[in-house]
Amino acid sequence: MVAKLAEEVGAEIARAKAVLICGGLKGVMEAVCKGAKREGGTTIGILPGSRRDEANQYVDYPIVTGIGYARNKLVVKTGQVVIAVGGSYGTLSEIAFALGYEIPVVGLKTWQMIHHSGQIDQKVHYANTPKEAVDLALKLAREARPPEEAREFRT
Amino acid sequence: MVAKLAEEVGAEIARAKAVLICGGLKGVMEAVCKGAKREGGTTIGILPGSRRDEANQYVDYPIVTGIGYARNKLVVKTGQVVIAVGGSYGTLSEIAFALGYEIPVVGLKTWQMIHHSGQIDQKVHYANTPKEAVDLALKLAREARPPEEAREFRT
Amino acid sequence: MVAKLAEEVGAEIARAKAVLICGGLKGVMEAVCKGAKREGGTTIGILPGSRRDEANQYVDYPIVTGIGYARNKLVVKTGQVVIAVGGSYGTLSEIAFALGYEIPVVGLKTWQMIHHSGQIDQKVHYANTPKEAVDLALKLAREARPPEEAREFRT
Amino acid sequence: MVAKLAEEVGAEIARAKAVLICGGLKGVMEAVCKGAKREGGTTIGILPGSRRDEANQYVDYPIVTGIGYARNKLVVKTGQVVIAVGGSYGTLSEIAFALGYEIPVVGLKTWQMIHHSGQIDQKVHYANTPKEAVDLALKLAREARPPEEAREFRT
Numbered sequence: 001m002v003a004k005l006a007e008e009v010g011a012e013i014a015r016a017k018a019v020l021i022c023g024g025l026k027g028v029m030e031a032v033c034k035g036a037k038r039e040g041g042t043t044i045g046i047l048p049g050s051r052r053d054e055a056n057q058y059v060d061y062p063i064v065t066g067i068g069y070a071r072n073k074l075v076v077k078t079g080q081v082v083i084a085v086g087g088s089y090g091t092l093s094e095i096a097f098a099l100g101y102e103i104p105v106v107g108l109k110t111w112q113m114i115h116h117s118g119q120i121d122q123k124v125h126y127a128n129t130p131k132e133a134v135d136l137a138l139k140l141a142r143e144a145r146p147p148e149e150a151r152e153f154r155t
Numbered sequence: 156m157v158a159k160l161a162e163e164v165g166a167e168i169a170r171a172k173a174v175l176i177c178g179g180l181k182g183v184m185e186a187v188c189k190g191a192k193r194e195g196g197t198t199i200g201i202l203p204g205s206r207r208d209e210a211n212q213y214v215d216y217p218i219v220t221g222i223g224y225a226r227n228k229l230v231v232k233t234g235q236v237v238i239a240v241g242g243s244y245g246t247l248s249e250i251a252f253a254l255g256y257e258i259p260v261v262g263l264k265t266w267q268m269i270h271h272s273g274q275i276d277q278k279v280h281y282a283n284t285p286k287e288a289v290d291l292a293l294k295l296a297r298e299a300r301p302p303e304e305a306r307e308f309r310t
Numbered sequence: 311m312v313a314k315l316a317e318e319v320g321a322e323i324a325r326a327k328a329v330l331i332c333g334g335l336k337g338v339m340e341a342v343c344k345g346a347k348r349e350g351g352t353t354i355g356i357l358p359g360s361r362r363d364e365a366n367q368y369v370d371y372p373i374v375t376g377i378g379y380a381r382n383k384l385v386v387k388t389g390q391v392v393i394a395v396g397g398s399y400g401t402l403s404e405i406a407f408a409l410g411y412e413i414p415v416v417g418l419k420t421w422q423m424i425h426h427s428g429q430i431d432q433k434v435h436y437a438n439t440p441k442e443a444v445d446l447a448l449k450l451a452r453e454a455r456p457p458e459e460a461r462e463f464r465t
Numbered sequence: 466m467v468a469k470l471a472e473e474v475g476a477e478i479a480r481a482k483a484v485l486i487c488g489g490l491k492g493v494m495e496a497v498c499k500g501a502k503r504e505g506g507t508t509i510g511i512l513p514g515s516r517r518d519e520a521n522q523y524v525d526y527p528i529v530t531g532i533g534y535a536r537n538k539l540v541v542k543t544g545q546v547v548i549a550v551g552g553s554y555g556t557l558s559e560i561a562f563a564l565g566y567e568i569p570v571v572g573l574k575t576w577q578m579i580h581h582s583g584q585i586d587q588k589v590h591y592a593n594t595p596k597e598a599v600d601l602a603l604k605l606a607r608e609a610r611p612p613e614e615a616r617e618f619r620t
Contacts, residue, residue: 019371044371050387050533061329061354063373064387067532068515069255070225070377077360077374087270089255096248100224112269115242120269174526199526205378205542216484216509218528219542222377222535223360232515232529379565380535397580403561410534410554424577424585425552 002028002086002109007035008130009083009108014041016138021046021079023071024055024062028086033058046075073097081141083133084110084124099123104140108133157183157241157264162190163285164238164263169196171293176201176234178226179210179217183241188213201230228252236296238288239265239279254278259295263288312338312396312419317345318440319393319418324351326448331356331389333381334365334372338396343368356385383407391451393443394420394434409433414450418443467493467551467574472500473595474548474573479506481603486511486544488536489520489527493551498523511540538562546606548598549575549589564588569605573598 010032013020020036022029024045033043037058045059048071055062065071072093076082082098082105084091091110098105105124113121125140127133165187168175175191177184179200188198192213200214203226210217220226227245231237231252237260239246239253246265253260260279268276280295282288320342323330330346332339334355343353347368355369358381365372375381382403386392392408392415394401401420408415415434423431435450437443475497478485485501487494489510498508502523510524513536520527530536537555541547541562547570549556549563556575563570570589578586590605592598 044373046373052388052390061371062388063354063356063384065384066387067225067377067380067384067535068228069252070222070228070532073223073225074373074375074377077376078362078372080362087272089251092268093248093251093255096244096251097224100244100248109271111271113247114267114269114275116264116266117242199528201528207543207545216526217543218509218511218539220539221542222380222532222539225377225532229528229530229532232531233517233527235517377535378538379562380532380538383533383535397582399561399565402578403558403565406554406558406561407534410558419581421581422579423557424579426574426576427552430579 003031005108005130006031006085007038009085009133010035010037010041010043011039012130012134013083014039016134017041018134018138019044021075023048023075023090024059026056028088028091030056030058032085044078046071046078069093076103077101079103080144081106081137083108083137085133086110095124104137104144106133106137106140158186160263160285161186161240162193164240164288165190165192165196165198166194167285167289169194171289172196173289173293174199176230178203178230178245179214181211183243183246185211185213187240199233201226201233224248231256231258234258235299236261236292238263238292240288241265250279259292259299261288261292261295313341315418315440316341316395317348319395319443320345320347320351320353321349322440322444323393324349326444327351328444328448329354331385333358333385333400334369336366338398338401340366340368342395354388356381356388379403386413387411389413390454391416391447393418393447395443396420405434414447414454416443416447416450468496470573470595471496471550472503474550474598475500475502475506475508476504477595477599478548479504481599482506483599483603484509486540488513488540488555489524491521493553493556495521495523497550509543511536511543534558541568542566544568545609546571546602548573548602550598551575560589569602569609571598571602571605 006028014036020043024047036043043059044061045055046063047054048068050066052062052064076097084095085108107124107126161183169191175198179202191198199216200210201218202209203223205221207217207219227248237253239250239262262279262281316338324346330353334357346353354371355365356373357364358378360376362372362374386407394405395418417434417436471493479501485508489512501508509526510520511528512519513533515531517527517529537558547563549560550573572589572591
């Protein structure tokens with residue numbers, strides 16, 4: 001079911017003529033790439049391992065990092081906005097990196113985080129449908145501060 | 156107040172003759188190093204930037220990575236157990252990496268994460284005091300599966 | 311003059327319908343991208359810094375790594391063959407990585423390396439013209455061992 | 466024979482009360498650590514893989530990077546001077562990184578590099594014995610420009 005949502009997110013990204021950047025492997029990453037290719041989009045997969053054939057079949061441009069899950073930072077920084085779909089720990093690390101780098105994050109069936117004060121973190125923008133997620137992401141990307149003003153990391 | 160807790164965590168780590176590995180900068184990282192040195196411990200700081208003089212004054216061995224916050228993965232993997240203190244997004248990314256790598260995590264005044272199912276993730280072991288956190292961390296490190304059995308990343 | 315050669319290398323890569331992967335910055339990297347775009351090719355720039363606007367104007371897909379010159383390994387691993395043009399230390403590091411990973415290297419007006427035995431290393435394939443370099447590179451890429459047989463690094 | 470030289474280099478580093486930083490694996494890396502420990506020195510091994518038990522038995526503090534040979538940049542940046550011993554491609558990449566970052570390099574039975582102009586690169590300081598190499602390295606480290614003046618990378 002998360003795969004179905006992810007595929008729709010990919011399709012919406014392609015319809016909006018945006019480039020899809022993801023981790024390039026199977027699961028949610030494959031589903032989102034599949035959706036993007038269905039609609040004629042362009043897909044980049046930033047792989048953790050050392051082999052290009054780790055990429056799923058819907059990746060147009062595999063980037064072979066060989067730096068393991070440290071590559072999650074590259075996935076986040078290469079995008080101009082992050083759409084977090086699903087509940088893996090990899091997705092959680094990407095939410096954390098995006099918030100640290102002040103890159104906008106849209107969440108769809110994904111984590112919420114509670115501060116030790118008991119309050120839920122308010123930085124992630126949650127959406128209910130793939131279309132809503134992609135529309136919101138594109139709006140946030142357009143509004144984002146130009147990179148010259150961005151700090152390196154908000155700790 | 157988090158700094159005070161962090162300092163006590165560092166002191167407990169040093170009393171237990173364990174080596175402290177952290178990100179090497181200011182704030183919580185400096186506080187925990189200060190506590191460790193107060194008790195005669197050893198401190199390693201894995202720095203994000205390109206200059207060794209970024210390290211706080213209590214770091215014995217600065218590791219200069221120049222890979223930015225991708226170094227959070229290295230902090231997690233270099234340790235045998237993670238104690239997460241405080242509420243920064245860097246700490247959140249380290250919790251995510253540790254859970255993904257199946258490295259035990261003890262939390263002290265830090266994040267809780269809610270799955271999209273509405274359930275709170277149960278993998279982090281929360282402690283109430285620095286002593287409880289360090290005692291629990293040492294116990295978990297001793298019980299941890301040997302690395303040959305660990306998977307690369309649990310997504 | 312190295313820029314002129316690099317531009318022709320880029321043009322030949324594009325004529326061969328191959329994708330150009332480079333470091334994405336100015337100098338030789340910009341020249342090779344310019345040549346590729348002149349011939350309607352596709353260009354990927356794997357940037358060392360944290361900002362996409364560091365990419366030269368001929369990069370189609372900037373990859374933002376923020377891991378500094380450690381990204382040279384990613385440039386090498388992402389390609390299926392390396393064409394080393396010119397005499398920078400960055401190029402020297404890429405030759406070293408490619409030889410270590412057993413990825414074929416074609417050299418054009420670039421470094422030669424002398425072993426401490428006094429012998430010149432014979433692993434780099436030197437070419438005299440951009441066309442010769444690209445033809446040779448494509449031939450080597452086709453002949454390269456499939457990745458399942460490649461060792462992680464030849465020290 | 467390179468191993469014997471490396472062991473003496475390690476011993477000299479320890480006698481000078483300097484901290485040894487290396488790649489942490491077998492071969493030259495193990496030999497240099499062995500020499501350092503024989504003289505009561507301190508050794509840090511910055512590992513390419515994801516497991517601390519990859520470290521040789523003479524490493525006091527293994528740093529687990531999991532970023533493959535991109536870690537060669539970290540080995541270079543963490544040191545204040547580089548002593549290159551032997552003829553592997555990993556050593557060649559470290560010489561390249563050190564020269565790019567303007568960190569002094571002393572060579573002992575290692576690579577020489579020829580520019581495409583036909584001239585041998587003059588930046589590496591070659592030594593004939595372990596003692597000469599370590600004495601020269603310590604002198605160069607003391608004379609090195611303070612880091613605030615260092616450029617990020619000399620291409």
